[in-house]
Structure formats: C-alpha cells, structure tokens
Amino acid sequence: MSNNTRVRELRVERRTDGAYADTPTPRLSWTVESDVPGWWQAGAEVRLDGEHVARLDTDESHFVPWPFDALAPHARHTLEVRVTGTDGGTSPWSAPVALRSTFLADGEWTAPFVGLAEPPAPATPGLLRTELDLGGEVASATLYASAHGVYQVEINGQDVDDAVLKPGWTAYQHRLVHEATDVTALLRPGANAVGVRLAGGWWTESYGFHGEARPFYGEQPAVAVQLHVVLTDGTTRVLTTGPDWRGAVAGPVTASGIYAGERIDARRALPGWSLPGFDDSAWSPVRADDDAVVPEPALAEPVRRIDELGVQDVITTPSGRTVLDFGQNLVGRLRVRVSGEAGQVITLRHAEVLEHGELGVRPLRHAEATDRLVLSGGQDVFEPEFTFHGFRYAEVDGWPGRLDLATAREAVTAVVISSDMRRTGWFECSDERVDRLHENVVWGMRGNFVSLPTDCPQRDERLGWTGDIQVFGPTASYLYDSDAFLASWLRDVAAEQAARDGVCPVVVPFVLPFGSQPAAAWGDAATVVPTTLLERFADRRALAEQYPSMRAWADVLVGLSGERLLWEGMFQFGDWLDPDAPPDDPAGAKTDPDIVASAYVVRSLQLVTAAAREVGDDEAAARYGDLTERARQAWVREYTTPSGRVVSDAQTAYALAIAFDLVDDATRARMGDRLAWLVRRAGYRIGTGFVGTPIVQDALTSTGHADVAARLLLQTGVPSWLYAVTMGATTVWERWDSMLPDGSINPGEMTSFNHYAFGAVADWLHRTVAGLAPGTPGYRRLRVAPVPIVGLDHATTRFESPYGTAEAGWAARDGQVVVHAVVPPNTRAEVLLPGGERLEVGAGPHEWTVPDPRTRPAPAPVTLGSTLGEVADDAEAYALVQATVEELAGRRTSALRSLREWTDQRTLEEELTRLAPAARERVGAALEVLSSRRGSRS
Incomplete structure (x- = not known):
C-alpha cells in the first residue's frame, strides 16, 4: 500500500x-x-x-x-x-x-401552496406558521419546501439553513425546484413549531421596459412545505402545508421587491413567533393556491452570503449628501447596526457609480434600489432579506447623528451574495492592469450568477439573457464550477423552447412582452451552453438531457433559413454594442446582422452534429452534418470574395469566419491577415460587440497574429478592455464606454457597470496566454500551449479541474521563456511549446526552457513625417500622440476622433492639420523628446 x-x-x-x-x-x-x-x-x-x-x-x-x-x-x-x-x-x-x-418518489409531493388569506396589497410579505407534536425521539428529518416567491423556514426559532432568496428563479409556470434540508438537529420530542417568512421576490415582480412593466407570474406569494420525519422507533411522520396553517401580515419586513428594495420596521419584531406555544389566535387561516407544477429537487447550489466588505470611504457629495463607498462594485445588500429614536427612518439608495460627485442613479432606470429601515428605539441590526442590489456606493439619509468613516466602518457592512459555486480558476500576470481586468470578470460573474445567469444586477432588468451566457459560458466554467448552475438553467431553456415550438427566447425565464422571436447568438445558447458543459465538465448527462432542445433549435434555424440556408432579413440583435454603434442604437454594428445570423446557423448545426455523434444518433449526425456543410458553403458563397474579404469588412465578420471554421485554410490565413490589418487601422482598438469580442483574440492568435492580439489586450484608450480599468472599474461594463472620459455616464438609455459579456476575453487569457485548455472533455487530457505575448513578462493560470489542480504558465527572462505546467493525477497533457516543439507528459510538475520567440525590433524614430500606421505600430509613440492631442483638443471633443484610420497612406502631420500649427509643433516636440530618451537608453 x-x-x-x-x-x-x-x-x-x-x-x-x-x-x-x-x-x-x-x-x-x-x-x-x-x-x-x-x-x-x-x-x-x-x-x-x-x-x-x-x-x-x-x-x-x-x-x-x-x-x-x-x-x-x-x-x-x-x-x-x-x-x-x-x-x-x-x-x-x-x-x-x-x-x-434529495428527490421524492413519484406522487409523494402532496404539499399545497399556501399564503396569506386576505393580503392588503399586491406582493404583501408575511409570516406563516403551524405546530406539531412528534412524541418520540427524532432519528432523521428532511424539509422539502418551495415557493411562489422567496422564503425562509424556521423550526423552533432557528433558520433551517443559510441559503437566501430560496428557491431562486426558474421558469415557474413550467418548472419549480424544492430544497431538501436536513433538519434533524432542529426538532425535538414533543411540541415543535414551523414558521415561514415569505415575500414576493421574482414571482410578484413586474417585468418590462420604458415604464410599462407588468406582473407576469402572480400577485401574491405562497409557500409549500413538506417535512418528512423518521422517529427512532421507525415511525414516519409527514407534515405539509395545509388549512391548519395560520398566517399574518406581521414581522419587520413590510414591503419588498427585487427592483424596489425593502422596507424593514424594527418595531414590528415578533419574538417567539416560530416557537411552540406562540399565541396565533389573532392570525388568519391561510389561503391555498393551485399549481399543477410538481417541484423537482434543486440541481444547483443555492444563493448564499459569500463575502463581506467594509466601508472604504465616506463621501460628502457636492449637494451635501452622504455616500458610502465600499471600493468594489458588488451584488448584495447592507447590514446596518444602529440605534436611534423609535420610528426614525434611515434610507439607503444604491448605485454602481458616481457622476460628477453625486450618486449615479440614471442607469437604474425604473429600479428604485432603495431600502428603508425604521428604528425600534433600541439597538437594531438590519439586513434586507428578500431583495438585492448591484452597487459600490450607497447614499444614506436619516442617519441618527454624524456618520463619519469610523462610525460607518463599525456600523455598516456590505454583504455579498451569489449562487454558492466553488471557485476553480485563477490567473495572474506581470501587468497589474490585466490582473485587475481578470478580477473584474470574476466580480461580474459573482454578481450576475444569482440563481440564474443574468445580464446585469442593478437596474429594472436582471434577466437571463441567453446571448450573454452563450458567449460567457466558457469563462464561467473555468472561474467557478458552474456545471450544476448551468445544467439547472438549461432545463428552463428546454421548457421555454417546448412552449414555443423550439424557439429559444432571448431571456430565460421568459417574462417579457417581446423577445419570443428567434435571434441569432441569443437563441444559440440552446446549442452552445450544453456543448460547453460537455467540453469543460464532461457532463454527458446534461448534453443528453438537452439534446432534444438542441435539435429543436437547429430545426428552427433550418426552417428560418430555407432552401438557401441563409438567415436573412429578420429581427436580429447582431453584433450588439459594437463600439461604433450610436448610444441610442446598440444594434447598429459594422457587421451586417445577416452575416452574423447565417454564421450562427452553421455554428449551431456544427454543434448539433457533434452532439448527435456523442449520444450515438448516427442518423441525425449524418443529416445535420450535411446541413452544416451546405450552410457553410452558402455563407462563403454569399458573403465572401475570392480574395478572402467579407462583404462586411469588419473585425467581427472575420472573427466569425475564423472561429467558426467557415472557410478553408488558405482563406482563413488571408482573413487572419485582414483582421489584423483592420485592428491596426483602428489604432489597435477593439471594434467588436457581444458577438465578436469573445472570439476576436482567438481569431488573431490562431492565424499567427499574437502580437496584434497583445496590442489589443493592452490598449487603454476607449474602446478597449483596459479603458474601464484605467477609469477605476471593478467589474466589466456593458458598453465599452459606459462612462465617458470626462466622468459622465454614457448618454444611452441603456448602460450598466456590471455586465460580464465583454469579460469573455478571460477565457483566452486562460487557454492561450497562460496556455491551459481542455484537450478532451472535462480536462481528462489537457492542452498546455502558452503563447507569450509582447508586453507581458509572465503569465500563470491555476485551475481546479475535475481531476485535481492543474497549472500552466510561462516567464520570460534573458532571451528565454521558461514554461511550467502541473498535470493532475490520472490525466495527461499534450504540450505545445513556444517555437513549435510538441510532446506529451503525464501527471506531475514539469518545466521547459526555450528561446523567447517574441521579436522586439528596436523602435525607429517617429516624427510628424511618419505614417499613421508607423505611429500605431509603436505603442509608446502612439500613446504619446494620443495623450498630447487629447490634452490639446480636450477630452470630450478630442480631435483624435478623426484619427480613425491608422494606415500607411497618410502621415501624422497631414492628419494633424485640423489642429492649430502650435499644436502640431507640440506633438512634434513631444516625439523629439521620445526619440532623445530612447537614444539615451541605447
């Protein structure tokens, strides 16, 4: 042994x-x-x-x-x-x-949903209770419970667990989930009491935009409880909700909404209400609600409190208001410890940013995001229970006494909530800005993985947009073990599709008055996300379960694209939030939406073909394989030229062709060159939206343009990944310029400072820059292939794979690159070293030293006579020109907006003719100083 x-x-x-x-x-x-x-x-x-x-x-x-x-x-x-x-x-x-x-036998769920009998208003929070006498000693007890709304159960005065916002949000009309909590330790022989705190949550929320939100599921919350008890003598007792339960509009929570926030009146605390012997004679019998949906066991981890952050600063705004800064954009709520006069109200309003020194609430749209705390007159501790907010800042009004930094740190804590998945992926490199970008991606995922994958956590939306998770799924699957979370959500996807003849809607659960029509890259979540679970977790059960859903979406696409197999002329989001799209038209992208849609026809058919092979459906694999090739040829025939151009000559168009394998190898190489040229022409600034951003770096790197991908990653001008970092962002933004350089919020009606879609670049950091990727499903075989990029000195990633800790990375020094890897037991790794050497290794730590493949030619002098392309190629000179012109022209109306085509056909001096002669002289002088400094270095 x-x-x-x-x-x-x-x-x-x-x-x-x-x-x-x-x-x-x-x-x-x-x-x-x-x-x-x-x-x-x-x-x-x-x-x-x-x-x-x-x-x-x-x-x-x-x-x-x-x-x-x-x-x-x-x-x-x-x-x-x-x-x-x-x-x-x-x-x-x-x-x-x-x-x-955690499952029940068929027919075993018998608990009806019950709620307050005569609530005075919609979405009324309340308390429900009952008592039971168990007689003997308890051997084991399990609580099964679900709700139309959100709830917590108390047994004999104690919460049954530490989960919050139970049972989460599913497509309630199709699918409910129940908890299965071990409550053995909470029960005792003789009298016991069970109580439920209940609020409306997502069930009673109103959904929609432009002030026209409407309730979707129901007007009042309800709960179903089934307590299964086994006594030491073998006797089984089952308690369920029913007409013997009693309820009351009671307890501290007097109003609660996901978007509105919560009102808590500490004067209404009701000690002992969930203990045996409490006098509930003034309470009313409960009402019973019908629901044919039988709850199923929860697949995924519940939402929990996962972290706490203290106050970092107390700000007095120009208008004299008091704002707390927690230093990090987060999702959760505030825990407040305070004493003051009975009836005094403290108001907390939450937002992600400040605008000109004041709380920036315009991006919240119709979400009030406000909690109100009514003091009891004694020592109170408040924490909203049935709501959450996306915020970094909280404006405080009505605080008793002075709220300085010392008091705030003692009295106020930000409680971070998220679905309680295990962290599995990390990345670090030599550039602290890139590390901050990666950390922003992590925080964005935490905040938007609250029961389901949402687009944003702060405004009157917070919906399960399918396009966002479709592009972010690979990143999510690396950062956290999100297999259970996504597999659960995919059941809702399948249910919503079944109700719409196979169409995967743009949000799941679907609660909007629009958006049931098919949309490329959004509906394709039905095929992409199950494939991600196979690739990253080897979850063949999830793939098999979703296979009918995948086929249904593919069949929708075949029907929409017709004989030509081109999806054209219909509604599309397209390359949503292309940086050149106007603030009021986020779909106004450079890449034609038909090009995007028809590319996704090919992509989904590819994935369904592979899924059919995986599940052993050879007949379907042959059919969808033939459709894939026909659709691919149609795309090439319709949208490309013989020389390898795409009719939408934009970054996303080429990235799609390369990443989705739409073209042959020779054309792929030419398209890679064209993509690199387009990125250079843009001054190495990003030119993609939701569709192109997750794949543009892979498209560049895989076609031999890692140097261009590096410049794109390390760009700090707007638009770029690091622009938000330079502006102090602590999560990923929805728009590349959600905040403008002058500190004002983007004028568009829609902007968020916590959206993870553009954070999908982190997957490229893991797989390519640090070099750790799955070689076969679930990382049974790893692929270690780091690509050292100019601008970084080292990069490392660590991943808790299904087989154990894996690691890969590199460090450059003295003209060499040292590559390291840790391969978990029971796996092997295919290694591709910089320079091209291939080898295979088994479990254990490994290290190799190879010549540094990166070239760093000595910079040529840059003058006013240099072409714009030459300036763009010189990162230091490019940054200097940008900074100087911005200083001369003003940050808001920068003349650099005219410098959009950094090519070799115009000189810098020609382009700067729009500036005054003295300004051009300033730029020339700055370049002379740069050349002189470089000369002294050499």
Whole structure:
C-alpha cells in the first residue's frame, strides 16, 4: 500500500456544497493526490455504509456511473472510495462522505401552496406558521419546501439553513425546484413549531421596459412545505402545508421587491413567533393556491452570503449628501447596526457609480434600489432579506447623528451574495492592469450568477439573457464550477423552447412582452451552453438531457433559413454594442446582422452534429452534418470574395469566419491577415460587440497574429478592455464606454457597470496566454500551449479541474521563456511549446526552457513625417500622440476622433492639420523628446 497516494475529495453528482443525490443513480467523482510521477488509475473501489463494496475496473474518476442499487427517496448513506494505480499501489479509503437523496418518489409531493388569506396589497410579505407534536425521539428529518416567491423556514426559532432568496428563479409556470434540508438537529420530542417568512421576490415582480412593466407570474406569494420525519422507533411522520396553517401580515419586513428594495420596521419584531406555544389566535387561516407544477429537487447550489466588505470611504457629495463607498462594485445588500429614536427612518439608495460627485442613479432606470429601515428605539441590526442590489456606493439619509468613516466602518457592512459555486480558476500576470481586468470578470460573474445567469444586477432588468451566457459560458466554467448552475438553467431553456415550438427566447425565464422571436447568438445558447458543459465538465448527462432542445433549435434555424440556408432579413440583435454603434442604437454594428445570423446557423448545426455523434444518433449526425456543410458553403458563397474579404469588412465578420471554421485554410490565413490589418487601422482598438469580442483574440492568435492580439489586450484608450480599468472599474461594463472620459455616464438609455459579456476575453487569457485548455472533455487530457505575448513578462493560470489542480504558465527572462505546467493525477497533457516543439507528459510538475520567440525590433524614430500606421505600430509613440492631442483638443471633443484610420497612406502631420500649427509643433516636440530618451537608453 502506498502512503503517497490518497483520495483528496469524493463528490456526488454536480453540486459542490455537499453530497446530494437529485437522482436515484448519481454519478461519483473523486480527485487523487499522488507524488508518483505519471500516476494513472487502474481501478477503484467504492464502499457504501462501510460494508457494501463495488469494485470498478475503470481508469475513470469523474462522473463514474453509480455502482449500487438505485437510491430510495429520503436515503442517507456514507460513501468512501479508494484507488489503485498502474504502479500497483492502493490508497487508503477516503474520508467518508454523508450522502443524502434529495428527490421524492413519484406522487409523494402532496404539499399545497399556501399564503396569506386576505393580503392588503399586491406582493404583501408575511409570516406563516403551524405546530406539531412528534412524541418520540427524532432519528432523521428532511424539509422539502418551495415557493411562489422567496422564503425562509424556521423550526423552533432557528433558520433551517443559510441559503437566501430560496428557491431562486426558474421558469415557474413550467418548472419549480424544492430544497431538501436536513433538519434533524432542529426538532425535538414533543411540541415543535414551523414558521415561514415569505415575500414576493421574482414571482410578484413586474417585468418590462420604458415604464410599462407588468406582473407576469402572480400577485401574491405562497409557500409549500413538506417535512418528512423518521422517529427512532421507525415511525414516519409527514407534515405539509395545509388549512391548519395560520398566517399574518406581521414581522419587520413590510414591503419588498427585487427592483424596489425593502422596507424593514424594527418595531414590528415578533419574538417567539416560530416557537411552540406562540399565541396565533389573532392570525388568519391561510389561503391555498393551485399549481399543477410538481417541484423537482434543486440541481444547483443555492444563493448564499459569500463575502463581506467594509466601508472604504465616506463621501460628502457636492449637494451635501452622504455616500458610502465600499471600493468594489458588488451584488448584495447592507447590514446596518444602529440605534436611534423609535420610528426614525434611515434610507439607503444604491448605485454602481458616481457622476460628477453625486450618486449615479440614471442607469437604474425604473429600479428604485432603495431600502428603508425604521428604528425600534433600541439597538437594531438590519439586513434586507428578500431583495438585492448591484452597487459600490450607497447614499444614506436619516442617519441618527454624524456618520463619519469610523462610525460607518463599525456600523455598516456590505454583504455579498451569489449562487454558492466553488471557485476553480485563477490567473495572474506581470501587468497589474490585466490582473485587475481578470478580477473584474470574476466580480461580474459573482454578481450576475444569482440563481440564474443574468445580464446585469442593478437596474429594472436582471434577466437571463441567453446571448450573454452563450458567449460567457466558457469563462464561467473555468472561474467557478458552474456545471450544476448551468445544467439547472438549461432545463428552463428546454421548457421555454417546448412552449414555443423550439424557439429559444432571448431571456430565460421568459417574462417579457417581446423577445419570443428567434435571434441569432441569443437563441444559440440552446446549442452552445450544453456543448460547453460537455467540453469543460464532461457532463454527458446534461448534453443528453438537452439534446432534444438542441435539435429543436437547429430545426428552427433550418426552417428560418430555407432552401438557401441563409438567415436573412429578420429581427436580429447582431453584433450588439459594437463600439461604433450610436448610444441610442446598440444594434447598429459594422457587421451586417445577416452575416452574423447565417454564421450562427452553421455554428449551431456544427454543434448539433457533434452532439448527435456523442449520444450515438448516427442518423441525425449524418443529416445535420450535411446541413452544416451546405450552410457553410452558402455563407462563403454569399458573403465572401475570392480574395478572402467579407462583404462586411469588419473585425467581427472575420472573427466569425475564423472561429467558426467557415472557410478553408488558405482563406482563413488571408482573413487572419485582414483582421489584423483592420485592428491596426483602428489604432489597435477593439471594434467588436457581444458577438465578436469573445472570439476576436482567438481569431488573431490562431492565424499567427499574437502580437496584434497583445496590442489589443493592452490598449487603454476607449474602446478597449483596459479603458474601464484605467477609469477605476471593478467589474466589466456593458458598453465599452459606459462612462465617458470626462466622468459622465454614457448618454444611452441603456448602460450598466456590471455586465460580464465583454469579460469573455478571460477565457483566452486562460487557454492561450497562460496556455491551459481542455484537450478532451472535462480536462481528462489537457492542452498546455502558452503563447507569450509582447508586453507581458509572465503569465500563470491555476485551475481546479475535475481531476485535481492543474497549472500552466510561462516567464520570460534573458532571451528565454521558461514554461511550467502541473498535470493532475490520472490525466495527461499534450504540450505545445513556444517555437513549435510538441510532446506529451503525464501527471506531475514539469518545466521547459526555450528561446523567447517574441521579436522586439528596436523602435525607429517617429516624427510628424511618419505614417499613421508607423505611429500605431509603436505603442509608446502612439500613446504619446494620443495623450498630447487629447490634452490639446480636450477630452470630450478630442480631435483624435478623426484619427480613425491608422494606415500607411497618410502621415501624422497631414492628419494633424485640423489642429492649430502650435499644436502640431507640440506633438512634434513631444516625439523629439521620445526619440532623445530612447537614444539615451541605447
């Protein structure tokens, strides 16, 4: 027996916060630690309840099929695993894991949904309760509960868990989920009480834009509770919601809305209301709501409080208002500790930015995002429960006494909430601005993964836009173990499609009065996201479950594109938020929307073909494969020229052709050259929107233009990824210029400072710059292929893969590049070193030293006589010209807006004729100083 190999972790199904079986046959996964070089599993044993052992003749350790009889509902077991390597050594048994079934038997869910009998207004929060006498000792107890709204259950005065906003948001009319919480420790022999705090949440919210939002699901919240208790004598008791429950418009929460915020009156605290013996004679019998949807077990981790941040600054605005700055744009709410006169109201208004020193609330549109706290007259602790806000700043009004920094740090805490997924991916490099960009992506994902993948967390929207997650899914799957989260959301996608003849709507859950029509890149989430779960997690169960949904969307596309297999002339978002689109027309992109739509026809057909092969549907694979090739040829025939141009001569058009494999190798190379030329002509500034941004860096790098991709990454002018960083952003913005250089908010009706779509570049940082990618589904085989780029001295990424910790990166010094990699046990890696050498390695740490392939030619002198292209190619000179002209022309009306084509056909002096002669002389003098400084360096 080897003491150097052990099982580090044993997991059940997808969730990362415990061993929960939402199916009778859950898959098992384990990770191994070993100091044996190249360790590979030869077999494994799984032990159930310390006595039943299943011997597995397999080298697989991720999503291994359940090796025992199917689990029963309410089951509780322990699991252990040990592994044997090809070296002959066998590990000790792993630490036992407590497994619980979270599903119910068919027909076992009997709890009706109940709510307040006569609420005085829509979306009225309230309290519900009942009591039960258990008699004997409790052996085990599980609480199953769901809601039309959001809720928390108390048993004998204690919350049953630390989850918030339960049960989250699903496509309620099609699908509800229930929790399955172990509450054994909360129950006792004899009298017990169960209480529910209840509010409307997403169920009673109004959805829509332009002040025309309307309720979608229902007017009042309701809850369904089913408590399953097993006594030590074997007796089973089941308590459900029903007519014996009582409710009251009571408790501190007097009003609550996702967009509006919450009002909490501490004077209405009701001690003991969820304890046995409480006098509820003044409460009313509950009402019962009909619902034919039977809740299913929750697949994903719930929303929880995941972090806390303190006040960083207290700002007095020009108008005299008090604003707290938490230093980070976040999603959550404030916990406030305060005492003051009874009835005094503290008002908290939340926003992401300041504009000219005042709270920037215009981007919130109709979301009030305001909490009101009514003091009891004693020592109060407030934290809104059934709402959340996207904010960095909170304006405080009505505070008793002076709110200085010391007081604020003691009294106010920002509580960060998110779906409680496990962090799995990290990146760091030699440029702190890029590191900040990556951190912004992480914070943006945290804030927009609250029960479902939303577009933004702050304004009157916060919807599951399909286009956003379609492009961000790979990044999300690296940063966090989001398999359960996305697999759950995909069930809603399939349900919404089934209600619309296969059309995947633009938001899921679908709650809008528009948007049910198909839209390219948005509806394609139906094919792209399941493929991402296969690629990143090897989740073949999710792919098989979604396969009918994938086919349904592909069939919609075939019908829309007709005999020509071109999707033309219909509604499209296109390359949404192209930086050249006017503020009031975010769809006004340089790339024709038909080009985008028809490219996505090919893309989805490609993915459905691959999925058909994966699930063994050979007939469908042949059919969709033929359609793929016909659609690809149609795209090339209609939208490209023999010389390799695309009729929309824009960055996104070429990126699509390259990234989606729409053209042959020779054309691909020419298109890569043209794409690089377009980026250079733009002064190495980004020219893509939601569609092009996630793929433009891959398109450049894969066609031999890593130097251009590097300039694009490290650009700080607007538009660019780092522009927001230079403006102090701590999350990714919706628009490239959500905030203008003068500190004013973009004039468009729609702008957000927390949108993750443009953060999809992080996946390129992981896979390409640092060089760690899945070679086969789930990283069973890794691909280590770092691409050192000019402007960075080192880059490293670390990833908690399904098989253990993987790492890749590089560091450049003294004309060489040192590449390193850590390959987890039970995996292998294909390595492509800078310079082209290929090799294969097994588990363990590895390091290679190769010549630095990057070229850094000595900079040529740059003068007013240099061409604009020559200026653009010289990053230092380019930045100097930008800064000087901006200083001369003013930041708002910069003459640089006319410098849009940095080509070799015009000189800098010719382009600067629009400036006064003295200004041109200033630019020339600045360039002379630069040349002199360079000369002294050499």
